Amino acid sequence: MSEFDFDINGIIETIKSKNCKIIGLQFPEGFKRKAVNISKEIEEKTGVSIIISGNPCFGACDLDTALAGKVDIMFHFGHSKMGKFANVVFIEARSNADVLPCIKIALPLLKTTNLGLITTVQHIHKLGEVTKFLRENGIEATVGKGDRRVSYPGQVLGCNFTAAHIDREEYLYIGSGIFHPLGVAIATGKIVVAADPYINTAMVVYPEKFLRKRSGYIAKAIDGKIFGIIVSTKSGQNRIELANRLTEIAKKHGKFAHLIMMDLVTPDQLLAFKVDAYVNTACPRITIDDAERFHVPILTPQEFEVVMGERKWDDLKMDEILENDVQE
Amino acid sequence: MSEFDFDINGIIETIKSKNCKIIGLQFPEGFKRKAVNISKEIEEKTGVSIIISGNPCFGACDLDTALAGKVDIMFHFGHSKMGKFANVVFIEARSNADVLPCIKIALPLLKTTNLGLITTVQHIHKLGEVTKFLRENGIEATVGKGDRRVSYPGQVLGCNFTAAHIDREEYLYIGSGIFHPLGVAIATGKIVVAADPYINTAMVVYPEKFLRKRSGYIAKAIDGKIFGIIVSTKSGQNRIELANRLTEIAKKHGKFAHLIMMDLVTPDQLLAFKVDAYVNTACPRITIDDAERFHVPILTPQEFEVVMGERKWDDLKMDEILENDVQE
Numbered sequence: 001m002s003e004f005d006f007d008i009n010g011i012i013e014t015i016k017s018k019n020c021k022i023i024g025l026q027f028p029e030g031f032k033r034k035a036v037n038i039s040k041e042i043e044e045k046t047g048v049s050i051i052i053s054g055n056p057c058f059g060a061c062d063l064d065t066a067l068a069g070k071v072d073i074m075f076h077f078g079h080s081k082m083g084k085f086a087n088v089v090f091i092e093a094r095s096n097a098d099v100l101p102c103i104k105i106a107l108p109l110l111k112t113t114n115l116g117l118i119t120t121v122q123h124i125h126k127l128g129e130v131t132k133f134l135r136e137n138g139i140e141a142t143v144g145k146g147d148r149r150v151s152y153p154g155q156v157l158g159c160n161f162t163a164a165h166i167d168r169e170e171y172l173y174i175g176s177g178i179f180h181p182l183g184v185a186i187a188t189g190k191i192v193v194a195a196d197p198y199i200n201t202a203m204v205v206y207p208e209k210f211l212r213k214r215s216g217y218i219a220k221a222i223d224g225k226i227f228g229i230i231v232s233t234k235s236g237q238n239r240i241e242l243a244n245r246l247t248e249i250a251k252k253h254g255k256f257a258h259l260i261m262m263d264l265v266t267p268d269q270l271l272a273f274k275v276d277a278y279v280n281t282a283c284p285r286i287t288i289d290d291a292e293r294f295h296v297p298i299l300t301p302q303e304f305e306v307v308m309g310e311r312k313w314d315d316l317k318m319d320e321i322l323e324n325d326v327q328e
Numbered sequence: 329m330s331e332f333d334f335d336i337n338g339i340i341e342t343i344k345s346k347n348c349k350i351i352g353l354q355f356p357e358g359f360k361r362k363a364v365n366i367s368k369e370i371e372e373k374t375g376v377s378i379i380i381s382g383n384p385c386f387g388a389c390d391l392d393t394a395l396a397g398k399v400d401i402m403f404h405f406g407h408s409k410m411g412k413f414a415n416v417v418f419i420e421a422r423s424n425a426d427v428l429p430c431i432k433i434a435l436p437l438l439k440t441t442n443l444g445l446i447t448t449v450q451h452i453h454k455l456g457e458v459t460k461f462l463r464e465n466g467i468e469a470t471v472g473k474g475d476r477r478v479s480y481p482g483q484v485l486g487c488n489f490t491a492a493h494i495d496r497e498e499y500l501y502i503g504s505g506i507f508h509p510l511g512v513a514i515a516t517g518k519i520v521v522a523a524d525p526y527i528n529t530a531m532v533v534y535p536e537k538f539l540r541k542r543s544g545y546i547a548k549a550i551d552g553k554i555f556g557i558i559v560s561t562k563s564g565q566n567r568i569e570l571a572n573r574l575t576e577i578a579k580k581h582g583k584f585a586h587l588i589m590m591d592l593v594t595p596d597q598l599l600a601f602k603v604d605a606y607v608n609t610a611c612p613r614i615t616i617d618d619a620e621r622f623h624v625p626i627l628t629p630q631e632f633e634v635v636m637g638e639r640k641w642d643d644l645k646m647d648e649i650l651e652n653d654v655q656e
Contacts (some may be wrong), residue, residue: 033600035586036554036586036603037602040586049587050586050587051589053590054588054598064589110465226364236460256368258364258367258380259378259397260370260382261395262381265382267461272357273380292367
C-alpha cells in the first residue's frame with residue numbers, strides 16, 4: 001500500500017497553529033503498521049505528546065471517542081469526514097493508482113451512453129479525469145451528490161449508496177472489491193460495471209447469486225422464536241431507534257427479541273448468546289461479509305421484516321445507513 | 329457451572345423499588361450463555377426494558393460504562409464491587425462447591441500453624457467454615473483485610489494480593505487455577521499452598537519456573553529501542569499516570585516509547601504495531617497468560633524498569649493494581 005500518501009506536513013501545521021499539547025492518532029487496520037513511524041515523525045517535529053489508538057478501526061463510523069475525549073485533536077487516518085466531532089480531523093488516504101487502464105477495459109462492457117459514476121474516497125480525485133475520458137468515448141457520466149454521510153459527490157461507502165440514487169440505468173464503479181458495486185446493484189436495481197484500478201480488471205456485477213444466499217438465511221430464520229437485535233455504540237453505527245422498532249415488531253408477532261449492545265460486533269463474541277437468529281443494526285457489511293462465521297443466521301433489518309411478515313419478499317432492500325439514521 | 333446461583337429475586341425487587349424503566353445486564357464470558365434466559369425472566373416479571381451488553385468482559389474492572397450511561401441501573405454479574413459507579417449493581421456469583429475436602433488434602437502440605445487464608449469471591453462465604461476446621465486441626469488462620477479494590481477480607485484478585493500482605497510465613501489459597509496463588513507467592517515471597525475445591529486437589533506453589541520464563545522476556549527486551557506502552561480505558565484498569573512515568577523513563581534512557589491506548593488488549597490487535605517490546609499497564613494477567621501469543625515480548629511495568637536499569641533484577645515484584653493506581 002505504498003501508493004497511499006498522508007499529509008503529515010498538514011498535521012504538523014495544525015498542531016503548531018492550534019498550539020496542541022497532546023494529540024491522538026487513530027489508524028484503520030490496514031494502516032496501523034504505519035502508526036509508529038508517523039507518530040515518531042510528528043513527535044520529533046512538534047514535541048507534542050501523542051497517544052495512538054490501539055483499538056480495531058474499520059471506518060469513519062468507528063471513531064475512538066474515548067481517545068478523542070482525552071486529547072486536544074484526534075487525527076483519524078484513511079477515511080473521509082463523517083459526523084460532527086469538534087476535535088477530530090480526518091486525514092484522507094488518496095491512491096495514486098492510474099484509473100484509466102481499467103476504465104478502458106470497462107468500456108466494451110457498458111450498455112448505455114448516460115451513466116452514473118461512483119467510487120470510494122481513495123479515487124475521488126480521479127473522477128474529473130474519468131468523466132473527460134468517457135466523454136471522449138461518447139459516454140456522458142454523471143456524479144451524484146449523495147447524502148450528508150458522504151464527503152464528496154460520487155462517493156459510496158459500504159453502507160451508503162446515495163450517490164447512486166440519480167435515476168440512471170447504469171453505474172460505473174471505480175475501486176477494489178465486490179461489496180460496493182454489489183450494494184449499488186441491489187440498492188438501485190440497475191446495471192453496475194465495476195472497474196478495479198489495482199488489478200486492472202472490469203466486470204458486470206450480477207447480484208442474483210448473492211440474493212439467493214441471503215434468501216437461504218431468511219428461510220432459516222423464519223421459525224425462530226428468540227432473536228438478538230444487535231446495536232453498536234460506535235459513533236456512526238448506533239441505530240438504536242431502528243433496533244427499538246424491530247424489537248416492537250418481534251413482540252407484536254409473539255417473538256422474543258433481546259437488545260444486545262456492543263462496540264465491535266464479531267461472530268466469536270456473539271457465540272455465547274442462545275438465540276435463534278441475530279438482526280444486525282450495526283455495520284451492514286458485517287451481516288454480509290461475516291455471515292458464514294456466525295453460528296445462527298444474521299439478518300439485515302429489512303430481512304428481519306420479511307421474516308416477521310412485515311415486508312414483501314420482493315421488496316427486499318440493501319441495508320444502508322443514511323444521514324438521519326444514526327444517534328451520535 | 330450449574331453450581332453458581334444469582335440472586336434474580338433481588339434484582340427484580342431492586343427494579344420495582346427504584347421504578348426502573350430501562351436496565352442493562354452485563355455478564356462475564358463464562359456466564360454469557362445465561363444472559364438470554366435471565367433477561368427473559370426479568371422482563372416477564374417486571375416489564376422493564378432491557379439491554380444486554382455484548383462486549384467482552386473479564387472482571388469487575390471491565391464495566392460496560394457506555395451501557396451504564398444509557399440505563400437506569402446496570403446489573404453486573406459474577407464479580408464483587410469495584411470502583412464508584414452510582415448506577416451499577418454487582419451481582420456476585422457464589423459457588424456451592426464444598427471446600428473442606430480439598431482443605432483436608434492440603435493439611436499435610438502445610439508447614440506452619442499460623443497462616444494467612446485467601447480465596448476468590450466465589451468461595452468467600454466459606455472462610456468461616458474453613459477457619460473453624462483449621463482451628464480444630466491446630467492451625468490458626470488469619471484473614472487479611474486487603475485494600476479498597478477488594479470487597480471482602482481474604483479476597484484476592486488476579487491483580488490484587490493485598491489481603492495477603494499480613495506478614496505470615498505461609499498462605500492457604502482456596503480456589504481454582506494457578507494464577508492467584510502464584511501471584512501471592514511472588515508478591516509476598518512466602519510459601520503458598522493452593523487448594524482447589526472443584527477438582528479436590530492441593531499443591532504447594534513453586535514460582536521459580538515462572539520467574540525463569542519472565543527473565544527470558546526481560547532478556548529479550550533489553551536491546552529494544554522502540555517500546556509500546558499499553559494503557560487501557562477500562563474502568564478499573566486505566567493506569568495512565570504509570571504509563572506516563574514509564575514513557576519518561578524510556579526517554580531518559582534514549583529509547584522511543586509510544587503510548588497506545590485501547591479498550592480490550594489482545595495479541596492480535598497489537599500485531600500491527602512495529603515495536604520491539606510492549607509494556608502492559610492494563611490487566612496484569614494479560615502480560616502473563618497471553619505472553620506467548622504476542623509477537624514481541626510484553627513486560628510488566630516492573631520488568632520494564634529492570635530493562636531500563638531503574639530497578640534491580642532481584643527486586644522484581646508482581647504487578648498489582650492497587651486502590652490509588654486507577655483513573656476512573
